[in-house]
Amino acid sequence: MEKETFHYDNGIVRKFAFATMAFGIIGMLVGLTAALQMVDPMFNFLTEWLTFGRIRPLHTNAVIFAFVGNGIFMGVYYSLQRLLKTRMWSDTLSNINFWGWQLIILSAVITLPMGFTSSKEYAELEWPIDIAIALIWVVFGLNMFMTILKRRERHLYVAIWFYIATFVTVAMLHIFNSFEIPVSFMKSYSWYAGVQDALVQWWYGHNAVAFFLTTPYLGLMYYFIPKASGRPVYSYRLSIIHFWALIFIYIWAGPHHLLYSSLPDWAQTLGTVFSLMLIAPSWGGMLNGLLTLRGAWDRVRESAVLKFMVVAVTAYGMSTFEGPMLSLKNVNAISHFTDWTVAHVHIGGLGWNGFLTFGILYYLIPKMWNTKLYSDKLSNFHFWIGTLGILFYALPLYWAGFTQSLMWKQFTEEGFLQYPNFLETVTQIKPMYAARAFGGSLYITGVIAMLYNLIMTMKQGNFQKEEEASAAPLVKDYAPHKDEGWHRVIERKPVQMLVFSLIAVAIGGVIEIVPTMLVESNVPTIASVKPYTPLELEGRDIYIREGCNNCHSQMVRPFRSETERYGEYSKAGEFVYDHPHLWGSKRTGPDLHRVGGKYSDSWHYNHMWDPASMSPGTIMPSYPWLFDSEVDTEGTAAKIRAMQTLGVPYQEGYDQIAVEDLMVQAEEIANGLKKDGIEVLPETEIVALIAYLQRIGTDIKVKDAQAAMVTE
Amino acid sequence: MKTYWFINKYKLLTAVAVSSLMATTANAQESVVPVPWENIVSADDTAVFWVLAAFAVLLLILIWVVAGVTKGLLSDTELWKGKWEGTAKTVAAVVGTSLLFSSTGAFAQTAEGGSPMFEMSDGLFWIMVIVDAFLLLVLLATIYNLSNLIKSLRTTSEEEVVEEESVTESIWTGSLSGAVPIEQEQDILMDHEYDGIMELDNKLPPWWLYMFYFTIVFGVVYVGYYHFADGLSQEEEYLAEMAEAEEQKAAFLASSANNVDETNATVLTDAAALANGKEKFESLCVACHGPTGGSTQNPPGVGPNLTDEYWMHGGGVKNIFKTIKYGVPAKGMISWEAQLSPRQIQEVASYIISLQGSNPENAKEPQGEKWTEDATQEVAPADTTEQAPAAEAETADAAE
Missing domain, CATH: 1.10.287 (Helix Hairpins)
Structure with missing residues (x-):
């Protein structure tokens, strides 16, 4: 058949490349600010917009969805056209994808510092933005799929398998995790409560790592490593096995974020064993990447592109080994809630995602601008300072994690905690936080060098927006090889590929989530657990807005060192009205699940005004604005109604009298504070927050807890 | 004393991490902490020793293998003519040293392993770690030598290059990866390509x-x-x-000066006890009661003045002991029972009593009732009796 001539659209790739570079540097600078705040909270410059609780989600969203997200689109739009020998199906959709995604990022940059957050990790954006994400993601998927359907290459290359799995799985995760009931324009409550919410959240959260940070990047690896090295992919059958094993197993691993929590034991066990089984499928990807370079190692020495990619794939291998180790419950008992986890994700983030993106940029920009890289020296500098940056970032945090966990668990001979004051364990690791910030700035220095290098490269070259190519269209009556493998058949049937991927990723989620929702014995009810009062509910929303859950967990694990420090360990039945759950994943400060009634109202009042007055040397910022702003009681009734819809048993018509109740409780607290010589208006937010803090974890007495335990 | 099995593993992990970090961050480590490199092993932790010893033996074997290969290559004199003699001598020297070392190392191992009576200690642990680290270095050095040697052999002539490569290639490919050598990869190259990308079909x-x-x-x-x-x-x-902890605690309390509670506490007056009390007071109590114990009048401190004669929950060492021990949660005073030993509570209570009448500046106004020490005074005035049994019951439950 005669060849057809067509053009690849490089314009859209260029747009995403610019966005990747811009949001890379922005996301990392926000991260650096957050890192500095952990050394000294003054780096929030005393504004509510920049407190750690608000910019930590900004950092994670920026680097995951803005930097890596744009990186995915950049790589996919470039490689997809070439692997299918066709232009993207619709330039309009490509552009809607681009501008829509940037608008979403912009709205995140505005709303997160303002405190609009759902509190669910890596899914903090509020409901209108959630809808926009779903729409734009579908635009991307549609454009990709239509491009696949009009391809000139009969079989789909392994990179595209990964793109397809990424598309369906992210869509599924995002939609199910974002079930929420809107209360107002920028406020919603999660559909799920407590244990269920936590399970869905980490099913999503873990697989955001799996299907946003991993599978699309594996796809990119499968395109760019062979292209940049000129070597054939090491093993086709390894690709098949590790692809299907990876997507099938990954989805089960979420509960390893909830080990020793109130999640039922059986779900925790599934999380652990599937995490262990993930080592080989993950390493399959690493092996196929590294062994593809067999016979090209001399070129690795000279090419910055390949060097970045080798370190990226190696970092991928390291963190996918570490992850399963952290999923073993006795290791997790030490590592969880500490900086060990933070170090672990940054090996993946800085090493795998960061370095692979840099490698791709160094490859793409000179190619699309028809020139050579402006400075090889500078790219080498970037490589080395970036590698050093990763080491200086991760090693201190590993040590900080070990040290702090050790201090949390240390008992004296008398049977007391050696370090009963949580703060001691924080001040101890402050130097490590400083070292981490130093490591981060080294890494950013490298990125700045890259930006300069790439801009100079663009300047000296000529951008080719339309790249000509030619290929023969597919023939209608295709005769397959006689001895072709079973997988070859699926490779030329994209719809099957899509459906099989969806089935593979749906199984694990269904088996873990559905029973937790439906089988009552998984969340034993505790009669004394009652819904929050309206004031407590408002206080809880302030807690969410300020992002307290970024540093404080609400999950006392069943360890002696935790029940001695905090009180009775947390029970599943205590969280049934928690829409959303606020278990947290990191203890920069102490756990708060038993903080209710532990301190006086005046202690909390003084502590929120100036934490250092109650805890000298603390790295918690102060929250002076809570003392000026008033609780917006106009929305209270709607909140109560929303909770009723979600099944929280407020009596019929309670929304009408909720504000009255709220004021009564607020005045009680204000009067109590007056006795301690503190004058405060009952309407202020601090009063609501105190009400919530004093309520947390007080619904059960020790006896109830034991009764609940016996019935389990 | 039995501990959970992972505790030692975890300390071990810490130790390994520390040894790699020590050089860069040693200064940051204050002496207040449990220094991670101390108390790593207990005397009966011989398993740790054997793991380290096994690792050392493994390293020795590897060194022996690598050095043997190098020696084998060196002994092929046909390859070593003229300009390579210098290199050969150096390499031989290093290999010889490493072989010598490995044999003495092996001797040391045998000697140590031969004596059944030994106690594991931190010192021995670190010696073993250092020995292992050193062996690892030697191994890396011998591997480096070997690779240099092979490299220099390769450049001697085209033919030999091919030969050597297939030697190294076969070690790599053989049983380890099952890969087809690069020279034969045409055999497993698949008949498709995507944008110039080909695929092999290695096992x-x-x-x-x-x-x-x-x-x-x-x-x-x-x-x-x-x-x-x-x-x-x-x-x-x-x-x-918890059951295990309870046993340990009971054993400890039975055997020490901690056999003191709110019914029999006495005021301690010796300087050491008061100094201890002061130290605890300054780290734990100042937040609410101020550094002087007088709380503050302006701005109003959270806790009451402890330096005057007025007490909200009863004065005197026994009542103060009780208030510290169980706390008065309704008033914001937390229970310290879980953080201070009975002896420490006694020390803090004694220190507080020593502050009586110190009259610090800006102290809070008196609260509660005037307390007069009466020899026949029974412990537990009205407002604490209600508190105590409840608290006691609760802590007892928690302990179960």
Whole structure:
């Protein structure tokens, strides 16, 4: 058949490349600010917009969805056209994808510092933005799929398998995790409560790592490593096995974020064993990447592109080994809630995602601008300072994690905690936080060098927006090889590929989530657990807005060192009205699940005004604005109604009298504070927050807890 | 004293991390902390020793193998003519040293292993770690030598290059990865290409495949153990941990000066006890009661003035002991029973009594009732009696 001539659209790739570079540097600078705040909270410059609780989600969203997200689109739009020998199906959709995604990022940059957050990790954006994400993601998927359907290459290359799995799985995760009931324009409550919410959240959260940070990047690896090295992919059958094993197993691993929590034991066990089984499928990807370079190692020495990619794939291998180790419950008992986890994700983030993106940029920009890289020296500098940056970032945090966990668990001979004051364990690791910030700035220095290098490269070259190519269209009556493998058949049937991927990723989620929702014995009810009062509910929303859950967990694990420090360990039945759950994943400060009634109202009042007055040397910022702003009681009734819809048993018509109740409780607290010589208006937010803090974890007495335990 | 098995593993891990970090961050480590490199092993932790010893032996074997190969290559004199003689001598010297070292190392191992009576100590632990680290360095050096040697051999002539490469290639490919050598990869090149990308069809690396199988078997066994056999659930684990702690604590309390409670506490007056009390006071109590113990009038301190004669929950060492021990949660005074030993509570109470009449500046106004020490005074005035039994019951429950 005669060849057809067509053009690849490089314009859209260029747009995403610019966005990747811009949001890379922005996301990392926000991260650096957050890192500095952990050394000294003054780096929030005393504004509510920049407190750690608000910019930590900004950092994670920026680097995951803005930097890596744009990186995915950049790589996919470039490689997809070439692997299918066709232009993207619709330039309009490509552009809607681009501008829509940037608008979403912009709205995140505005709303997160303002405190609009759902509190669910890596899914903090509020409901209108959630809808926009779903729409734009579908635009991307549609454009990709239509491009696949009009391809000139009969079989789909392994990179595209990964793109397809990424598309369906992210869509599924995002939609199910974002079930929420809107209360107002920028406020919603999660559909799920407590244990269920936590399970869905980490099913999503873990697989955001799996299907946003991993599978699309594996796809990119499968395109760019062979292209940049000129070597054939090491093993086709390894690709098949590790692809299907990876997507099938990954989805089960979420509960390893909830080990020793109130999640039922059986779900925790599934999380652990599937995490262990993930080592080989993950390493399959690493092996196929590294062994593809067999016979090209001399070129690795000279090419910055390949060097970045080798370190990226190696970092991928390291963190996918570490992850399963952290999923073993006795290791997790030490590592969880500490900086060990933070170090672990940054090996993946800085090493795998960061370095692979840099490698791709160094490859793409000179190619699309028809020139050579402006400075090889500078790219080498970037490589080395970036590698050093990763080491200086991760090693201190590993040590900080070990040290702090050790201090949390240390008992004296008398049977007391050696370090009963949580703060001691924080001040101890402050130097490590400083070292981490130093490591981060080294890494950013490298990125700045890259930006300069790439801009100079663009300047000296000529951008080719339309790249000509030619290929023969597919023939209608295709005769397959006689001895072709079973997988070859699926490779030329994209719809099957899509459906099989969806089935593979749906199984694990269904088996873990559905029973937790439906089988009552998984969340034993505790009669004394009652819904929050309206004031407590408002206080809880302030807690969410300020992002307290970024540093404080609400999950006392069943360890002696935790029940001695905090009180009775947390029970599943205590969280049934928690829409959303606020278990947290990191203890920069102490756990708060038993903080209710532990301190006086005046202690909390003084502590929120100036934490250092109650805890000298603390790295918690102060929250002076809570003392000026008033609780917006106009929305209270709607909140109560929303909770009723979600099944929280407020009596019929309670929304009408909720504000009255709220004021009564607020005045009680204000009067109590007056006795301690503190004058405060009952309407202020601090009063609501105190009400919530004093309520947390007080619904059960020790006896109830034991009764609940016996019935389990 | 029995400990959970992972505790030592975890200390071990810490130690390994520390040894790699020590050089860069040693200065940041204050002496207040449990220094991670101390108390790593207990005397009966011989398992740690054997793991380290086994690692050392493994390293020795590897060194022996690598050095042997190098020596084998060196002995082929045909390859070594003229300009290579210098290199050969250096390499031979290093190899010789490493062989010598490995033999003495092996001797040391045998000697140590031969004596059945030894106690594990931190010192021995670190010696072993250093020995292992050194062996690792030697191994790396010999590997480096070997690779240099092979490199220089390659450049001697085209033919030999091919020969050497296939030697190294076959070690790499053979049983380890199951890969087809690069020279023969045409045989397994698949008949398709995408944008110039070709694919080989190498076998799955056997070690990778077996690792996959192993993790699957592990998963099945894990589920079986924890859900169908005698693996403990997390609640059971917790109860076991608490029971064990309770035993230890009881044993300790029975045998020490801590046999003191609110019924028999006396004021301590010796300087050491008061100094201890002061230290605890300054780290734990100042937040609410101020550094002087007088709280503050302006701005109003959280806790009451402890330096005057007025007491909200009764003065005198026994009442103060009780207030510290159980706290008065309704008033914001937390219970310190879980953080201070009875002896320490006694010390803090004695220190507080020593502050009587110190009249610090800006002290808070008096609260509660005037207290006069009366020899016949019974402990527990009205407002604390209600508190104490409840608190006691609760802590007793928590301990169960």
